[in-house]
Amino acid sequence: MDHISYESDVLIIGAGGAGLRAAIAVSEKDPKLKISIISKVYPMRSHTVSAEGGAAAVIKDNDSLDDHAYDTISGGDWMTDQDAVEIFVREAPKEMIRLEHWGCPWSRQKDGKVAVRPFGGMKKKRTWFAADKTGFHMLHTLFQTSLKYSQIQRFDEWFVTRLLVDDGRCQGAVALEISTGQIAAIKAKSVIICSGGAGKVFPFTTNANIKTGDGMAIAYRAGVPLKDMEFVQYHPTGLPFTGILITEACRAEGGHLLNKNGYRYLQDYDLGKPEPRPVLRSMELGPRDRLSQAFVQEREKGQTLEGPYGDYVHLDLRHLGKKIINEKLPFVRELCLKYENIDPIKEMIPVRPVVHYMMGGIDTDIHGATALSGLFAAGECACVSINGANRLGSNSLTELLVFGARAGESAANFALNQNGSSKGLDFLYKNELKRLNKQFLNRTGGTEKIVDIRKAMHHVMENGAGIYRTEVALSDAQNEIQELKSKFKNLRISDTSKTFNTELVGSLELSCLLDIAESVIQSALFRKESRGSHQRSDFKNRDDANYLSHSLAYRNKNGAPEIKYQPVAITKWPPGERIYGK
Amino acid sequence: MADKITLEVFRYRPDDNSEPSFQKYMIPLQRDWVILDALNYIKDHIDGTLSYRWSCRMGICGSCGMMVNEKPVLTCAAFLENLIPGPVRIEPLENFPVVRDLVIDMRDFLEKLKRVKPWIIREQEDPAIEEYKQTPDQLADFKQYSMCINCMLCYSACPVYGLEPEFTGPAVIALAQRYNMDNRDHGNSARMDALSDESGMWQCTFIGDCSKVCPKKVDPAGAIQRYKVHGANTWWKNLLLPWAKDK
Numbered sequence: 001m002d003h004i005s006y007e008s009d010v011l012i013i014g015a016g017g018a019g020l021r022a023a024i025a026v027s028e029k030d031p032k033l034k035i036s037i038i039s040k041v042y043p044m045r046s047h048t049v050s051a052e053g054g055a056a057a058v059i060k061d062n063d064s065l066d067d068h069a070y071d072t073i074s075g076g077d078w079m080t081d082q083d084a085v086e087i088f089v090r091e092a093p094k095e096m097i098r099l100e101h102w103g104c105p106w107s108r109q110k111d112g113k114v115a116v117r118p119f120g121g122m123k124k125k126r127t128w129f130a131a132d133k134t135g136f137h138m139l140h141t142l143f144q145t146s147l148k149y150s151q152i153q154r155f156d157e158w159f160v161t162r163l164l165v166d167d168g169r170c171q172g173a174v175a176l177e178i179s180t181g182q183i184a185a186i187k188a189k190s191v192i193i194c195s196g197g198a199g200k201v202f203p204f205t206t207n208a209n210i211k212t213g214d215g216m217a218i219a220y221r222a223g224v225p226l227k228d229m230e231f232v233q234y235h236p237t238g239l240p241f242t243g244i245l246i247t248e249a250c251r252a253e254g255g256h257l258l259n260k261n262g263y264r265y266l267q268d269y270d271l272g273k274p275e276p277r278p279v280l281r282s283m284e285l286g287p288r289d290r291l292s293q294a295f296v297q298e299r300e301k302g303q304t305l306e307g308p309y310g311d312y313v314h315l316d317l318r319h320l321g322k323k324i325i326n327e328k329l330p331f332v333r334e335l336c337l338k339y340e341n342i343d344p345i346k347e348m349i350p351v352r353p354v355v356h357y358m359m360g361g362i363d364t365d366i367h368g369a370t371a372l373s374g375l376f377a378a379g380e381c382a383c384v385s386i387n388g389a390n391r392l393g394s395n396s397l398t399e400l401l402v403f404g405a406r407a408g409e410s411a412a413n414f415a416l417n418q419n420g421s422s423k424g425l426d427f428l429y430k431n432e433l434k435r436l437n438k439q440f441l442n443r444t445g446g447t448e449k450i451v452d453i454r455k456a457m458h459h460v461m462e463n464g465a466g467i468y469r470t471e472v473a474l475s476d477a478q479n480e481i482q483e484l485k486s487k488f489k490n491l492r493i494s495d496t497s498k499t500f501n502t503e504l505v506g507s508l509e510l511s512c513l514l515d516i517a518e519s520v521i522q523s524a525l526f527r528k529e530s531r532g533s534h535q536r537s538d539f540k541n542r543d544d545a546n547y548l549s550h551s552l553a554y555r556n557k558n559g560a561p562e563i564k565y566q567p568v569a570i571t572k573w574p575p576g577e578r579i580y581g582k
Numbered sequence: 583m584a585d586k587i588t589l590e591v592f593r594y595r596p597d598d599n600s601e602p603s604f605q606k607y608m609i610p611l612q613r614d615w616v617i618l619d620a621l622n623y624i625k626d627h628i629d630g631t632l633s634y635r636w637s638c639r640m641g642i643c644g645s646c647g648m649m650v651n652e653k654p655v656l657t658c659a660a661f662l663e664n665l666i667p668g669p670v671r672i673e674p675l676e677n678f679p680v681v682r683d684l685v686i687d688m689r690d691f692l693e694k695l696k697r698v699k700p701w702i703i704r705e706q707e708d709p710a711i712e713e714y715k716q717t718p719d720q721l722a723d724f725k726q727y728s729m730c731i732n733c734m735l736c737y738s739a740c741p742v743y744g745l746e747p748e749f750t751g752p753a754v755i756a757l758a759q760r761y762n763m764d765n766r767d768h769g770n771s772a773r774m775d776a777l778s779d780e781s782g783m784w785q786c787t788f789i790g791d792c793s794k795v796c797p798k799k800v801d802p803a804g805a806i807q808r809y810k811v812h813g814a815n816t817w818w819k820n821l822l823l824p825w826a827k828d829k
């Protein structure tokens with residue numbers, strides 16, 4: 001096998017919103033820096049493209065940075081690091097304006113200024129939007145803008161399998177070119193992981209097929225801890241079969257959630273009283289975790305409806321009328337018509353909670369730096385943490401910009417202070433080649449099918465680590481994942497081609513998913529309290545005395561996660577209660 | 583409703599030295615399945631070696647375009663039910679080299695995209711203190727052209743691109759227009775340079791197949807038409823009135 005290697009100053013893994021923003025930041029920092037950006041799909045296919053609702057940043061006179069910070073911190077049930085949140089809200093407006101200057105087609109007011117809309121958990125209107133295709137426009141704007149920098153070299157449709165760590169420093173990665181099967185070492189003075197989330201560990205999810213937690217898994221395998229992995233956000237309104245998300249904007253415009261009796265059941269769950277007009281932070285505009293939990297309780301009371309893909313409730317938009325639906329929510333109508341054959345102007349939409357976002361991820365500081373020298377991370381794969389135990393809708397698109405830019409800047413500075421790479425890299429690269437050949441490329445025999453392991457994992461996660469969790473269910477889940485990991489060793493890969501082998505890619509992704517699943521379960525098992533999205537039926541209350549700290553999952557010698565804790569950073573907002581609907 | 587349907591899927595693996603062929607798969611027919619669900623069923627349960635691209639399954643990432651019964655479509659947005667009784671023929675997008683099975687090589691598009699400078703061009707970017715103003719009407723001027731998901735369906739439908747691969751092509755011209763018509767942009771003439779020696783554009787006969795297949799109503803044919811008119815005007819102006827700058 002040929003040995004192929006590329007050299008650059010900064011290597012970015014992932015070309016979604018965070019990765020592209022980071023690449024531009026590095027380019028602007030010093031035009032001499034050579035940048036490589038790797039993505040397993042073409043950049044504009046990255047999952048950022050699917051975000052609909054919007055991106056939050058304070059811009060209007062009636063709003064303040066402290067308000068945005070407070071909403072974020074209380075929404076995150078005090079698990080957010082307040083120093084990070086303060087930076088986030090401060091830098092958000094500037095980042096959003098820069099994106100506007102780069103051409104993002106934000107929706108506007110009549111006077112030509114950007115328009116903002118209300119969003120769940122935000123007390124003021126501060127969510128910028130580009131109709132209901134916000135992520136799509138942000139991603140294409142960033143991608144197209146990145147084309148003007150000739151120092152950015154793209155590796156489109158390359159799949160990263162491992163980090164190159166030598167001398168205690170991350171110095172690049174090994175990656176497979178999907179179209180040819182060649183495997184190369186891509187060396188760099190610093191590396192930023194921007195590989196997105198891992199929703200695909202669960203069966204019902206809004207996340208695209210590519211969201212398999214690869215970057216989290218390779219960082220974890222390199223000894224970097226994963227932080228707060230127990231916090232998994234459900235979105236209360238996804239379409240049952242496809243997991244397609246029906247944006248919160250529907251509820252912000254005044255949509256109602258109804259149980260099988262046509263009753264606005266949220267009023268029974270401390271979320272305020274039903275009013276004819278939408279009220280911020282109340283009822284349907286309460287935080288996502290509370291809405292998803294209310295669904296499970298409603299189901300237990302037998303008040304949900306049954307369908308071919310599981311239980312559901314109704315989202316009713318009919319009273320908004322044709323004009324509002326067509327003007328404010330055209331994409332939602334299009335999705336319902338195209339994928340569920342339902343017209344929201346005339347019919348109610350069946351919805352259920354679906355996994356949407358991982359609050360946890362690669363542990364970083366406010367500069368995007370990880371515990372491993374030379375390695376940085378940003379975006380959904382990272383945990384800085386501004387999302388705490390529950391992310392507020394429309395904060396994460398902004399997070400991509402703020403912390404993508406910060407990580408880019410830090411990685412650029414780091415690279416500027418490094419000389420060449422160390423000698424051991426070629427040896428590490430050869431080892432990785434051997435591993436890939438043995439475990440994946442030249443593998444023969446094997447009886448376990450990818451689909452079976454994937455489905456079994458979904459089942460384990462849904463039952464053991466879903467919306468409500470218990471000690472017993474989590475321990476069972478942990479054992480079952482171990483079994484699946486040993487089955488994985490006997491995986492059958494029928495495709496031996498070097499050319500665009502998607503079965504090979506699928507099996508590499510599955511190995512990452514299993515590591516992520518394990519870390520989620522273990523972190524959830526150890527957190528014996530209920531907070532934000534992490535709800536334990538056996539420990540129903542929040543326990544600040546023992547658990548006002550971030551969990552850190554380290555991979556031990558046997559490949560299993562070991563949990564440690566680190567205090568939450570509190571600057572000026574002492575832990576309080578999350579109160580909604582008042 | 584029948585409970586099964588046959589797909590005839592184009593297969594090609596260059597490392598086998600084998601000729602392209604069609605393979606038949608019989609799959610269960612489900613009401614809410616799109617073509618992509620059927621391919622995923624094949625991949626999971628019948629034949630793990632079938633290769634194709636997909637990601638979002640909601641018509642926005644642009645990766646799942648294929649020829650279905652000889653028409654370019656997004657396979658995640660086309661119900662199987664509408665193709666009863668079958669068989670359904672599935673091939674890679676036309677007018678592109680095939681990498682393998684249903685996967686095409688689209689590097690040409692990315693090269694061309696870069697050439698038209700698809701970014702805001704100003705003499706100087708203002709500091710990030712305030713947004714540039716843009717009224718809803720000004721936004722509406724270019725909004726349509728900004729909706730392109732780069733799915734390549736229009737290239738597949740384009741008779742000119744089929745014959746003359748040098749042609750910049752529908753989506754790239756629409757994206758160039760997207761920036762030209764944005765009131766924040768001053769890059770009209772820089773982009774014009776990239777397209778001025780464009781022979782393909784003048785061969786476009788405005789049949790409009792590109793606009794018909796576009797899943798996002800971008801109307802690239804309209805963009806090309808506007809470019810032609812504008813291009814002719816600019817050429818004429820530059821020749822006769824060199825002091826008259828556009829925009």
Ligand SMILES: Cc1cc2nc3c(=O)[nH]c(=O)nc-3n(C[C@H](O)[C@H](O)[C@H](O)COP(=O)(O)OP(=O)(O)OC[C@H]3O[C@@H](n4cnc5c(N)ncnc54)[C@H](O)[C@@H]3O)c2cc1C
Binds near residue numbers: 016018160194
């Ligand atoms: C349906 C939906 C709607 C949403 N709506 C909103 C919203 O309205 N507002 C909001 O703030 N947030 C929203 N979110 C969340 C937000 O969109 C995501 O958190 C965010 O886009 C993630 O961006 P990212 O750059 O971190 O990762 P992604 O955009 O997922 O990009 C990841 C990149 O990493 C690459 N990659 C991954 N693994 C590998 C590998 N092994 N090798 C090489 N490359 C790799 C991928 O190719 C890709 O380029 C939504 C999410 C979903 C699912």
Ligand code: SF4
Binds near residue numbers: 729730792798802
């Ligand atoms: S113009 Fe339409 S058909 Fe062509 S690539 Fe863009 S979205 Fe696809």
Ligand code: FES
Binds near residue numbers: 643647
């Ligand atoms: S899978 Fe994304 S457009 Fe079809």
